[in-house]
Amino acid sequence: MACISADGTLTVQARLVLTAFQSPRTPEDVAATTDIALFRIRGSLRELVTAGLIEQVGDGYRITVAGRQQLAAPAA
Amino acid sequence: MTTEAITTPSLPRLGSPAPSFEAETTFGPLRLEDFKGSWLILFSHPADFTPVCTTEFLAFAAIAPELKKRKVELLGLSIDSTYSHIAWVRNIEEKFKVKIPFPIIADLNKEVATAFGMIMPGESKTETSRCVFVIDDKGIVRAMVYYPLTTGRNMDELLRLVDALQTADRHGVATPANWRPGDKVIMPAPKTAEDAAARMQAKGVECTDWYFCKKAL
Numbered sequence: 118m119a120c121i122s123a124d125g126t127l128t129v130q131a132r133l134v135l136t137a138f139q140s141p142r143t144p145e146d147v148a149a150t151t152d153i154a155l156f157r158i159r160g161s162l163r164e165l166v167t168a169g170l171i172e173q174v175g176d177g178y179r180i181t182v183a184g185r186q187q188l189a190a191p192a193a
Numbered sequence: 194m195t196t197e198a199i200t201t202p203s204l205p206r207l208g209s210p211a212p213s214f215e216a217e218t219t220f221g222p223l224r225l226e227d228f229k230g231s232w233l234i235l236f237s238h239p240a241d242f243t244p245v246c247t248t249e250f251l252a253f254a255a256i257a258p259e260l261k262k263r264k265v266e267l268l269g270l271s272i273d274s275t276y277s278h279i280a281w282v283r284n285i286e287e288k289f290k291v292k293i294p295f296p297i298i299a300d301l302n303k304e305v306a307t308a309f310g311m312i313m314p315g316e317s318k319t320e321t322s323r324c325v326f327v328i329d330d331k332g333i334v335r336a337m338v339y340y341p342l343t344t345g346r347n348m349d350e351l352l353r354l355v356d357a358l359q360t361a362d363r364h365g366v367a368t369p370a371n372w373r374p375g376d377k378v379i380m381p382a383p384k385t386a387e388d389a390a391a392r393m394q395a396k397g398v399e400c401t402d403w404y405f406c407k408k409a410l
Contacts, residue, residue, distance in 0.1 A: 120221065154266065159227040160220065160221055160223045161221070163222075
């Protein structure tokens with residue numbers, strides 16, 4: 118798992134992606150405005166959507182309430 | 194006696210879609226489709242913590258910024274574990290002060306290596322050879338390069354190859370032997386006698402004969 122560690126905490130990559138999707142955005146938009154490569158965003162989104170931390174909204178994605186709670190928790 | 198069907202995986206073909214995959218990498222699970230919209234150089238190396246491979250990783254890391262300018266991502270692969278890959282890239286960073294900026298597939302079950310024909314049993318049944326697949330932004334295999342275990346790859350040639358492919362796409366031309374960016378390119382041969390005659394009269398075109406014409410871009 119690239120986004121959620123074995124102990125349930127978020128990885129560095131997950132924190133970056135969750136932070137980037139505070140409001141609904143497309144992966145392409147995030148890749149164009151951050152240093153995160155598009156392929157990494159796509160891979161992370163798959164995992165974060167499955168974990169319920171990101172949700173799809175139209176053509177874009179945004180962080181969920183659970184995602185915000187996880188992001189607010191102390192980093193590992 | 195039972196007979197078991199021996200299935201030979203169909204190998205990638207130039208101009209055909211690259212075999213899709215999902216694999217564990219040093220950047221987490223990735224699929225081929227995650228790279229859609231970018232070009233991709235998928236390359237294999239025989240094993241972590243080996244000297245030729247280490248020189249190649251240093252060289253791939255060195256050309257990564259140039260590839261990025263051309264919208265090309267890098268993705269390595271070997272039949273080693275993620276932990277081995279992580280230990281090796283950390284060792285490279287410690288000993289050579291170079292950060293490896295691309296993911297590496299941990300292909301322990303050889304699924305991706307088999308799908309791409311990266312294992313050459315005549316050389317080794319347990320290691321991947323030095324294969325390079327240039328896959329375009331639509332997921333089509335555009336070039337394949339195979340080097341043996343003993344011989345490290347030439348990064349200048351890989352950059353040249355990418356430049357040539359992208360130039361061909363952008364301008365509908367071909368590139369001659371030893372072409373470099375800035376050199377004249379080959380115009381597609383005319384398909385009719387009238388076009389052949391017209392080509393010889395065309396301005397800004399250097400024709401040795403009707404089928405052999407070059408132009409500057």
